[in-house]
Amino acid sequence: MPIAPPAVRAESLTKVYGSGETSVTALDAVSTQLESGEFTAIMGPSGSGKSTLLHLLAGLDQASYGRSWVGDVEITGLDDKRLTKVRRDHIGFVFQSFNLVPTLNARENILLPQRLAGRRPDQEWFDEVVSTLGLTERLTHRPSELSGGQQQRVAVARALVMRPTVIFADEPTGALDSAASADVLGVLRRAVDMYGQTVVMVTHDASAARACDRVVRLADGRIVADER
Numbered sequence: 001m002p003i004a005p006p007a008v009r010a011e012s013l014t015k016v017y018g019s020g021e022t023s024v025t026a027l028d029a030v031s032t033q034l035e036s037g038e039f040t041a042i043m044g045p046s047g048s049g050k051s052t053l054l055h056l057l058a059g060l061d062q063a064s065y066g067r068s069w070v071g072d073v074e075i076t077g078l079d080d081k082r083l084t085k086v087r088r089d090h091i092g093f094v095f096q097s098f099n100l101v102p103t104l105n106a107r108e109n110i111l112l113p114q115r116l117a118g119r120r121p122d123q124e125w126f127d128e129v130v131s132t133l134g135l136t137e138r139l140t141h142r143p144s145e146l147s148g149g150q151q152q153r154v155a156v157a158r159a160l161v162m163r164p165t166v167i168f169a170d171e172p173t174g175a176l177d178s179a180a181s182a183d184v185l186g187v188l189r190r191a192v193d194m195y196g197q198t199v200v201m202v203t204h205d206a207s208a209a210r211a212c213d214r215v216v217r218l219a220d221g222r223i224v225a226d227e228r
Helices: 050-057 080-090 106-116 123-132 148-160 178-195
Strands: 008-017 024-034 039-043 065-070 091-095 166-170 199-202 214-219 222-227
Touching: 008 050, 024 050, 024 065, 024 214, 024 222, 039 050, 039 178, 050 065, 050 166, 050 199, 080 091, 091 148, 106 123, 106 148, 123 148, 123 178, 148 166, 148 178, 166 178, 178 199
Parallel strands: 039 199, 039 214, 091 166, 166 199
Antiparallel strands: 008 024, 008 065, 214 222
């Protein structure tokens, strides 16, 4: 049986801002691989490079040096058109600010990426995801009619219905209270356990990291610990 490639892989990934004496190295030759079907936290103090690493791995920013892959697709150096296709086909995003369209209801927000990609939704999979996330009774509500935790669950559903290779979550509980945070972390944990989804989450919250299988810690742009 063939071995699945890592969900995400980085080789000497480096990001430098500016040039000459004023240059700042935000990420310094980071190499790692994140396996499929795992929940990984990326942690570190402010300025450690954790968000920079996530943005490079997700194709939201270009590396100065090094290479990175999503599944078996190398994203380093892709032009905008091909990178957009990789993000659409292989990557789901969950952000701290939810990034929902305020004029669309929950159903429309969840299905928006598929509509933009010209895909027909898989109704059975959609129903399973929204049921698992407890959103069945909230599909006609707009974001302003939902709590913060419910809005973040809509964002998770939006990522899951695309069946991505990996979901990148950037401080997904940062704008939530402790109860809603635990709720959203439970949802992400179930996505890994029930569906074999791969989740990579940047967080500064040690209690959030305890929901994960693995914690990668950064300081000064380098990996200083990798714990299971």
